[in-house]
Amino acid sequence: MESTTDATEPAVAIRGVVKVFGAGTDEALTAIDGIDLTIAPGEFVSLIGPSGCGKSTLLRLIADLLPLTGGEISVFGKSAEAGRVDQDYGMAFQSAGLFDWRTVAANIELPLELMGWSKADRRARSAEMLELVKLPEFGDRYPWQLSGGMQQRVAIARALAFRPRLLLMDEPFGALDEMTREHMQNELLAIVADLDTTVVFVTHSIPEAAFLSDRVVVLSPRPGRIHSIVDVPMQARTAELREHSEFFKTATEIREALRAVEATIPSAGAPEPSPSTGEAAE
Amino acid sequence: MTAITGRVRSAAPAIVVGIVLLGAWEGLVRLFGVQEFLLPRPSSIATALGEQWAGSADTLGTVPLREAGLNTGIIAVTGLLLGVALGVVLALVAVRFTRLGEAFTPFAVAVNATPIVALAPIFNAWFGLTSAFSNQAVVLVVVFFPVFINTVRGLTDVHPDQLELMRSYAASETTILRRVRIPNALPFFLTSLRLAAPLSVIAAIVAEYFGGPQSRIGPVITQNASFARYDAAWAAIVVASAIGLGLFILAVAIERFALPHRPTEGE
Numbered sequence: 096m097e098s099t100t101d102a103t104e105p106a107v108a109i110r111g112v113v114k115v116f117g118a119g120t121d122e123a124l125t126a127i128d129g130i131d132l133t134i135a136p137g138e139f140v141s142l143i144g145p146s147g148c149g150k151s152t153l154l155r156l157i158a159d160l161l162p163l164t165g166g167e168i169s170v171f172g173k174s175a176e177a178g179r180v181d182q183d184y185g186m187a188f189q190s191a192g193l194f195d196w197r198t199v200a201a202n203i204e205l206p207l208e209l210m211g212w213s214k215a216d217r218r219a220r221s222a223e224m225l226e227l228v229k230l231p232e233f234g235d236r237y238p239w240q241l242s243g244g245m246q247q248r249v250a251i252a253r254a255l256a257f258r259p260r261l262l263l264m265d266e267p268f269g270a271l272d273e274m275t276r277e278h279m280q281n282e283l284l285a286i287v288a289d290l291d292t293t294v295v296f297v298t299h300s301i302p303e304a305a306f307l308s309d310r311v312v313v314l315s316p317r318p319g320r321i322h323s324i325v326d327v328p329m330q331a332r333t334a335e336l337r338e339h340s341e342f343f344k345t346a347t348e349i350r351e352a353l354r355a356v357e358a359t360i361p362s363a364g365a366p367e368p369s370p371s372t373g374e375a376a377e
Numbered sequence: 378m379t380a381i382t383g384r385v386r387s388a389a390p391a392i393v394v395g396i397v398l399l400g401a402w403e404g405l406v407r408l409f410g411v412q413e414f415l416l417p418r419p420s421s422i423a424t425a426l427g428e429q430w431a432g433s434a435d436t437l438g439t440v441p442l443r444e445a446g447l448n449t450g451i452i453a454v455t456g457l458l459l460g461v462a463l464g465v466v467l468a469l470v471a472v473r474f475t476r477l478g479e480a481f482t483p484f485a486v487a488v489n490a491t492p493i494v495a496l497a498p499i500f501n502a503w504f505g506l507t508s509a510f511s512n513q514a515v516v517l518v519v520v521f522f523p524v525f526i527n528t529v530r531g532l533t534d535v536h537p538d539q540l541e542l543m544r545s546y547a548a549s550e551t552t553i554l555r556r557v558r559i560p561n562a563l564p565f566f567l568t569s570l571r572l573a574a575p576l577s578v579i580a581a582i583v584a585e586y587f588g589g590p591q592s593r594i595g596p597v598i599t600q601n602a603s604f605a606r607y608d609a610a611w612a613a614i615v616v617a618s619a620i621g622l623g624l625f626i627l628a629v630a631i632e633r634f635a636l637p638h639r640p641t642e643g644e
Contacts, residue, residue, distance in 0.1 A: 160541050179547055186545045192538040196560045196636075205556070209546050 104172045106261055106293040107134040107157055113165035114152055114319075126152045128318035129166070136260070139287065139294045141304040141311045143349065144356060149319025150297045151265055157295060158186060158263050171260060182210065184261035185254030189269040191246035193238040193253075200225065200234035203253045210257060224252035227286055244275040251283065255290060262287065262294045269299065276300075277337070280307055284332050301353070305346040306337060313352040315359055322359075323352045417608040425608035426615055439600050439609075440592040446616040449581050449594040452509055453620060456516025457577035461570065463517065464524030471525075472532040472558065473550070482529065489522035497584040506589055515584035520573040524566070531565025532558045567632040574624035582617055594620075 114127040127149040142150040155161045159175040170178030204217040228248040268276040311325040432441025471478030504511040585595025601610040
């Protein structure tokens with residue numbers, strides 16, 4: 096299942112993508128209107144924006160969990176659908192989404208089971224993944240016996256168990272407390288660097304986007320469009336970075352872009368989550 | 378060892394309350410001289426139960442309680458199994474063919490709200506007064522609805538993220554049904570089984586009141602009552618309660634056995 100990435104081919108290519116919910120009806124809602132974005136292999140790209148900007152919708156379009164209305168999306172040179180069928184990506188959500196009747200190890204092994212791996216191979220891989228997410232002793236536990244942060248680590252282990260080249264994450268740390276969240280961010284970076292995984296990461300949090308990403312895509316709402324893209328300077332993403340002036344500079348740049356987005360929203364005063372804090376969970 | 382002593386300790390208050398209640402019943406009936414036909418003493422009921430159990434004493438033409446209990450128990454259990462089977466199968470069909478399920482479920486809920494035991498005389502006419510199926514059918518219909526409604530809820534009440542996850546694995550609807558919906562429905566189904574088990578005995582006895590063979594608990598109660606043998610009628614009620622309680626405990630045991638990964642209450 097391991098695969099080498101062709102450096103010349105983008106991991107994700109999004110061209111002129113349009114998504115209309117309920118197209119052709121009176122309640123048609125344009126969620127995304129003309130997004131172009133190319134993500135290179137190994138890149139970590141965050142999608143940030145106020146609610147209604149279509150960031151989760153864009154993620155689900157890449158995942159082929161929603162049909163496109165217009166434009167095209169390719170994943171490693173194939174259609175998004177082929178990408179899904181070939182299991183080119185793993186996915187993690189805000190809710191860990193673990194199956195509570197399966198042990199932690201069996202949860203991680205589920206995608207491998209569906210792909211027809213032998214029991215011995217599954218065991219070996221889940222043990223390896225548990226090691227990677229620092230839960231080696233927890234394979235035989237059930238999800239309810241784990242804390243929220245631990246459950247989320249299991250979800251990441253499950254998403255990466257079959258070594259997909261692409262990881263799609265929808266606010267995976269949104270429900271965690273601040274300390275756990277920072278800890279998980281450090282671990283995520285170590286894991287995806289280790290496995291050379293491309294990541295598309297939906298978030299509400301400015302510091303999270305600034306810390307994790309190579310590029311931060313700021314989206315504007317109704318309909319969802321790219322407002323601007325913030326390039327994050329290359330640097331070692333260690334815990335110290337959080338106190339570094341470069342980090343604050345990036346965070347400020349994202350914050351200003353989000354303010355500009357806010358200013359374009361016609362019905363000012365709508366109860367949007369304030370982008371200036373960015374930490375507010377929805 | 379600790380688990381057993383712990384269980385005994387947690388059951389102890391209930392046992393004490395039970396003994397106190399029986400003692401109070403016995404004492405109050407004696408104290409106020411309540412007539413036996415109004416409320417027999419627990420000791421008289423116990424005596425009647427001993428006499429009527431194997432049928433050695435004068436039973437006034439009614440069958441021994443052991444035999445009546447066995448017959449009613451068989452009707453309740455077979456009706457229960459049929460109703461559970463039908464409920465589960467139709468729940469799976471309703472979920473697999475969503476349109477059909479959406480069309481059918483409101484009727485299921487509506488019929489569930491009607492008193493089904495009222496159908497017993499109709500079933501006697503349909504299936505024959507002496508046929509066991511007349512009574513089994515009442516049990517079946519009574520049991521069917523809680524099982525059907527709960528199982529459908531368990532099969533459909535799956536977290537959307539989990540469904541998206543399965544679709545991201547390119548899993549077919551059949552795979553999703555087998556790997557996600559059915560395990561998700563198991564606790565819901567087992568809860569409905571716990572509800573349905575005692576209902577099956579109630580339904581069987583009420584159905585028996587509307588006629589049919591005399592060798593069952595329902596007719597034994599009515600006959601003894603009409604001969605003013607209230608202690609014997611109460612003894613038959615005790616047997617009926619024991620069957621219902623036994624089925625309930627069995628359902629709870631199945632639930633405990635099938636869901637070992639669930640946090641137990643108080644843990």
